[in-house]
Amino acid sequence: SQQGEEDPQALSIQEGENATMNCSYKTSINNLQWYRQNSGRGLVHLILIRSNEREKHSGRLRVTLDTSKKSSSLLITASRAADTASYFCASSRSNDYKLSFGAGTTVTVRA
Amino acid sequence: SAVISQKPSRDICQRGTSLTIQCQVDSQVTMMFWYRQQPGQSLTLIATANQGSEATYESGFVIDKFPISRPNLTFSTLTVSNMSPEDSSIYLCSVVQPSYEQYFGPGTRLTVT
Numbered sequence: 001s002q003q004g005e006e007d008p009q010a011l012s013i014q015e016g017e018n019a020t021m022n023c024s025y026k027t028s029i030n031n032l033q034w035y036r037q038n039s040g041r042g043l044v045h046l047i048l049i050r051s052n053e054r055e056k057h058s059g060r061l062r063v064t065l066d067t068s069k070k071s072s073s074l075l076i077t078a079s080r081a082a083d084t085a086s087y088f089c090a091s092s093r094s095n096d097y098k099l100s101f102g103a104g105t106t107v108t109v110r111a
Numbered sequence: 112s113a114v115i116s117q118k119p120s121r122d123i124c125q126r127g128t129s130l131t132i133q134c135q136v137d138s139q140v141t142m143m144f145w146y147r148q149q150p151g152q153s154l155t156l157i158a159t160a161n162q163g164s165e166a167t168y169e170s171g172f173v174i175d176k177f178p179i180s181r182p183n184l185t186f187s188t189l190t191v192s193n194m195s196p197e198d199s200s201i202y203l204c205s206v207v208q209p210s211y212e213q214y215f216g217p218g219t220r221l222t223v224t
Contacts, residue, residue, distance in 0.1 A: 031211055040201060042217035043154075045112070048210070088153060090213075097142050097207045101153040 006089060006102040014110050019076040021105040023089030026070065030092045033099065034063060034074050037086045046074075046087075079109045113138050113206050115216035123222045124194055131190045132219045134204035139184035142207035145177070148218070149200045160187040160204075194223045 035043040062075040090099035114137040159167040166179035
């Protein structure tokens, strides 16, 4: 079952702008992962952040984790048309590795 | 990261029939899962595919409907049995790397008519 929420549900931005989306979860986690999905295809793994980490970067992506608020955010800087996709957060509660997914944020980058 | 393939990539099936989906990984992995993504929805875990033993199903999913095999550490199958239109979804397998990162196959898009 889905453990958390994501907001906004949808986001439309101009190319070159930054996109920020948030994810909340309900229980203690071991790690949280972010994925991208283009038009109902497979999921592309973007980044994993562990429960003892507060911030992580990968290229134009920046992920933060606030375990006291049970929330995470994904920032995409200098967005491109190719960033148009749905973005999902997924949390793992323990060492069983099972992922609970958020509802997802649909990002549209306008040229 | 592991390279994961799934067969078929898509299929259109008639209600009452069954479809078996294959998941192949290019390296041995301990943890493998099957997820379902219903139209316009997020992903839901169906079961953990255990090598050499019965799969472990999540609440709401049963073995009679979704039998799973895991004969070795690189391969698994998921069967969707006695299909109905409500089974129309994308089915994805995933594997866990030693880094805890979980990677997904390209998915199988199933339409039941």
